[in-house]
Amino acid sequence: MPETRKLNYGEAVNAALHRLMAELPETLVYGEDVGLPGGVFGVTRGLRKQFGDRAFDTPISESAILGSAVGAAMMGRRPIVEIMWADFSLVALDQIVNQAANVRYVSGGRLTAPMTIRTQQGNAPGACAQHSQCLEALFLHVPGLRVCMPSTPQDAYDLLVTAVHCDDPVLVIENRTLYFGAKEEVTVGGPVQPMGGARVRRHGSDVTVVAWGAMTARVLDAAEALAADGIEVEVLETPWLNPFDTEAVLASAGRTGRLAVVHEANVTGGFGAEVVARVAGAGVPLLAPPIRVGAPDVRMPAAPILAQALLPDADRIAGEVRALVKG
Amino acid sequence: MSERRLADLLAMWRVRAFEEKVRELRLAGPIVGSVHLCIGQEAIPVGACDVLEPEDALFATYRGHGWALARGVPAERMFAELLGRETGVNGGRGGSAYFTAAEYGFHGENSIVGAGAPIACGAALAGRYDGSNRAAVTVFGDGAMNQGAVHEAMNFAAAFSLPVVFVCENNRYSELTPIADMVRTSRLADRAAAYGMPGYRIDGNDVEAVRFHVRDALEVAKENGGPTLLECMTERIVGHYIGDAENYRKPGEMDRIRAREPIARLRAGLLADGVPADEVDAVEARARAEMETAAAAALAAPFADPATAREHLYA
Numbered sequence: 001m002p003e004t005r006k007l008n009y010g011e012a013v014n015a016a017l018h019r020l021m022a023e024l025p026e027t028l029v030y031g032e033d034v035g036l037p038g039g040v041f042g043v044t045r046g047l048r049k050q051f052g053d054r055a056f057d058t059p060i061s062e063s064a065i066l067g068s069a070v071g072a073a074m075m076g077r078r079p080i081v082e083i084m085w086a087d088f089s090l091v092a093l094d095q096i097v098n099q100a101a102n103v104r105y106v107s108g109g110r111l112t113a114p115m116t117i118r119t120q121q122g123n124a125p126g127a128c129a130q131h132s133q134c135l136e137a138l139f140l141h142v143p144g145l146r147v148c149m150p151s152t153p154q155d156a157y158d159l160l161v162t163a164v165h166c167d168d169p170v171l172v173i174e175n176r177t178l179y180f181g182a183k184e185e186v187t188v189g190g191p192v193q194p195m196g197g198a199r200v201r202r203h204g205s206d207v208t209v210v211a212w213g214a215m216t217a218r219v220l221d222a223a224e225a226l227a228a229d230g231i232e233v234e235v236l237e238t239p240w241l242n243p244f245d246t247e248a249v250l251a252s253a254g255r256t257g258r259l260a261v262v263h264e265a266n267v268t269g270g271f272g273a274e275v276v277a278r279v280a281g282a283g284v285p286l287l288a289p290p291i292r293v294g295a296p297d298v299r300m301p302a303a304p305i306l307a308q309a310l311l312p313d314a315d316r317i318a319g320e321v322r323a324l325v326k327g
Numbered sequence: 328m329s330e331r332r333l334a335d336l337l338a339m340w341r342v343r344a345f346e347e348k349v350r351e352l353r354l355a356g357p358i359v360g361s362v363h364l365c366i367g368q369e370a371i372p373v374g375a376c377d378v379l380e381p382e383d384a385l386f387a388t389y390r391g392h393g394w395a396l397a398r399g400v401p402a403e404r405m406f407a408e409l410l411g412r413e414t415g416v417n418g419g420r421g422g423s424a425y426f427t428a429a430e431y432g433f434h435g436e437n438s439i440v441g442a443g444a445p446i447a448c449g450a451a452l453a454g455r456y457d458g459s460n461r462a463a464v465t466v467f468g469d470g471a472m473n474q475g476a477v478h479e480a481m482n483f484a485a486a487f488s489l490p491v492v493f494v495c496e497n498n499r500y501s502e503l504t505p506i507a508d509m510v511r512t513s514r515l516a517d518r519a520a521a522y523g524m525p526g527y528r529i530d531g532n533d534v535e536a537v538r539f540h541v542r543d544a545l546e547v548a549k550e551n552g553g554p555t556l557l558e559c560m561t562e563r564i565v566g567h568y569i570g571d572a573e574n575y576r577k578p579g580e581m582d583r584i585r586a587r588e589p590i591a592r593l594r595a596g597l598l599a600d601g602v603p604a605d606e607v608d609a610v611e612a613r614a615r616a617e618m619e620t621a622a623a624a625a626l627a628a629p630f631a632d633p634a635t636a637r638e639h640l641y642a
Contacts, residue, residue, distance in 0.1 A: 002575060009496075026456075027454075027455075028456070028500035030416075043448055053455075054456070058483070059479070059481055059483060059486060061479035061482065062479075062608045063445050063475060063476040063479045063480075064476075064480055064483035067444070067445020067446045067448065067449060067476060067479075067480065068444065068445055068446070068448040068449030068452055068480075068483060069449055070446045070449055071386075071434075071445070071446035071447055071448060071449025071450040071451075071452070071463070072447075072449035072452050073448070073449065073454040074384075074429070074434060074446070074450060074451070074453075074456060075384065075448070075450050075453035075454070075457070075461070077449075077453045077456060077457070079449070087402055087458070092476075094442055094476065095379065095445060095446075095476075096440065098439050099437075099439075099442055099446060102425075102640070104639055104640065104641070105420060105639050105640050106417055106420045106421050106425060106426075106427065107417055107421075107427045107429065107639075108417055108418050108420060108638075108639050109639040110429060111427055111429045111434070111435070112642070143640055144641070146641070166642065168641050168642050201473070222450035226556070242576075265576075276335070283408070306363055319554060
């Protein structure tokens with residue numbers, strides 16, 4: 001039965017994992033430090049105790065973690081594996097891109113890989129260049145994978161539940177700066193939500209700003225500041241990036257006549273380019289050329305003062321959106 | 328005794344006749360793209376698959392036609408796969424180097440060197456929870472022993488005592504380069520000790536030796552004894568792929584390889600034991616006839632329908 005609990009983002013992930021382990025006996029949760037220690041962010045805490053050897057620690061071997069998830073999934077398990085940092089997936093991309101993403105297609109659906117890869121990404125103060133990258137575009141370029149990026153505790157719960165119930169490989173990209181955020185009312189135990197869709201987080205008539213992940217909160221702050229200047233921003237959050245709700249973006253941009261896409265990833269080859277291309281390709285009449293707001297194309301420095309100079313924050317987002325609207 | 332050896336000979340001839348027909352079709356045109364034949368290495372799949380149970384999982388490489396055949400995948404559906412036909416095991420989506428046929432216990436070739444090893448660990452891991460007594464066999468070449476994923480898989484399987492049999496087909500060449508030049512210690516089986524599992528170098532051109540060691544390794548695996556590494560020494564009589572100029576071969580090398588290849592060897596053994604030559608040679612004729620018929624049927628099948636090229640990407 002659905003119930004409401006006050007949970008922060010990390011606790012919501014944890015609640016989803018407990019639910020999934022309880023309702024789907026074929027699930028397994030494993031990865032580096034996720035069993036006895038309960039995860040470096042505490043997100044998998046309690047699973048080992050409650051579900052025994054269905055939750056376990058692994059060697060620091062991303063290829064073995066991801067590859068074994070592919071094999072276990074082929075054989076009817078539903079593994080939920082953790083890659084501690086999205087950056088670490090790069091040492092084992094073969095198992096995601098060449099293996100997991102191909103299983104269903106090549107076998108014509110006779111073999112499947114229903115596995116969920118949980119990871120987290122993005123910059124946090126002091127994080128080095130190998131612990132800061134936003135890699136969603138890389139995975140969005142790969143047909144056969146599903147990708148989502150929850151930003152609220154409710155989404156952290158719902159998207160993970162949907163991902164694990166999905167019969168395809170799904171990448172759930174969390175954000176560690178959100179794990180210990182404010183507690184919110186989260187409905188747990190409800191029905192599995194459909195995959196995909198967008199959500200209007202703020203209605204506005206002057207400009208559509210599309211955002212996902214940790215940038216959503218900054219975009220909402222920027223929208224608040226712009227409202228004081230008389231600019232009404234429509235904030236459209238797209239927690240699912242594959243499948244992506246293109247129609248929702250087209251409809252909103254069609255209404256407001258202006259489009260900005262904000263992501264933490266650097267702009268070149270970022271998914272913002274794809275969103276802009278889809279809107280342009282659909283012939284949505286715009287009052288001004290669409291813009292992308294993201295990190296510039298540089299590596300990420302560790303010193304917070306340097307990183308802040310690169311990452312989009314509410315001030316920078318507000319400034320760029322204001323310029324878009326005012327011309 | 329000679330009955331089983333005749334059966335082994337037939338199984339090996341089926342593989343060789345299949346491969347020779349594939350080579351003919353590749354050179355004549357109907358099969359396109361990279362094709363990696365296992366001519367000369369037939370004893371390993373034949374010996375190993377003979378002792379696999381239906382519930383066991385098998386992960387091979389792009390040199391996997393022999394493994395699929397020995398596991399029971401119908402030759403006609405394999406020819407059709409290589410020919411891009413609708414009736415292929417994957418309807419033409421896998422091709423020569425990456426087809427799967429899980430319904431026959433063949434969980435696929437893999438055209439990424441070493442990638443099947445971690446996947447096999449997962450298949451074995453699944454057996455721990457689903458009540459099956461499944462073991463997983465992963466096959467790879469000597470070159471894959473230098474891949475990180477194989478190292479990770481061996482440690483993962485050993486650390487968790489997973490029922491995995493690592494079958495290394497050491498044909499002495501990592502693609503076109505001698506493995507001996509790429510490692511400092513040439514006995515690859517010795518690496519097993521570093522992971523805390525047994526490792527054996529065996530004669531991969533002797534079906535009986537392969538059968539014995541794989542059966543033993545499967546038994547250990549299924550009794551919770553953990554993984555085993557089998558380094559099966561063999562040689563391919565053909566190039567790494569069809570079209571390989573094989574300029575890396577040394578003078579006299581091919582003569583030595585032919586003198587110890589598994590089919591000629593088993594044939595000589597049977598003759599020496601007094602099995603009549605016509606009985607022995609009937610096996611070859613039977614295998615060739617089977618493959619001619621299978622190839623003809625596959626060639627007569629319709630091509631895969633282009634309208635289906637986007638299907639089966641997602642659930």
